[in-house]
Amino acid sequence: MSFPASAPSHTTCTGAMRSVRDSLDLLGGKWKLPIIVGLSGGPQRFKQLQREVAGITAKMLSKELKDLEINGLISRHVQADAAPVAVTYTLAAYGRTLFPVIEALHAWGQQHRAHIMHAGEAVAA
Amino acid sequence: MSFPASAPSHTTCTGAMRSVRDSLDLLGGKWKLPIIVGLSGGPQRFKQLQREVAGITAKMLSKELKDLEINGLISRHVQADAAPVAVTYTLAAYGRTLFPVIEALHAWGQQHRAHIMHAGEAVAA
């Protein structure tokens, strides 16, 4: 259920769109999901994370991390005892609820890449 | 499999990010998914679809439909026999492979909305 396979009503679709858009609003943009993926392997410090995500600037990383924290997807921890200050970002439990979403996106992305390869091929499946 | 639950390696994450980004590139933006949802109930004509998606302008709809067709997610059919020209858009079989993705986004969006409601609540029920 949840996503009608054959004949969704007008209202059903409208409702579905709302939720989908909600998710997109939160996770959309270039960096949100990559950052979450980057944190999925365990806590990371700012610089580490920046290296992990690859291509992101400090400005964007900082901004996106704020957004994600506001939405409760990640948490930020400061260790002031260290000399040059250490900040650690951790994927919150709530952030892990995104795994199915990420997995779906990941799976489709992979499949799509394969699909493109033999674009003209016969194939069926 | 596919998305390591506990300790993904550096390389695994990088690979996952690529696929996720690929999907996002194709499906990102404000309208792609809503349009696909709008077509999930069956073929639609341009104007119908515009009404269905709600809020989209002719310009955006036209542009997005082109993108989606190029990627093989939908197909366009023109009936020139009718007086004022009728164009029908249909969700291609390949477009239906997105249903799991949409369903994931949809489910998370719904859950998130609920999550927000009792953000500070100590549960009620």
Added chain:
DNA sequence: CCGTATCCTCATCGATACTG
């Protein structure tokens, strides 16, 4: 190391008017 401030560019999206 961890960011913030500033400036800038470009893609996205919207409104309106118009054509076939």
Added chain:
DNA sequence: CAGTATCGATGAGGATACGG
């Protein structure tokens, strides 16, 4: 009806430099 053309607003995102 099915689109396209034009103009304009907005903001995401990048480069660089600097502060704590």
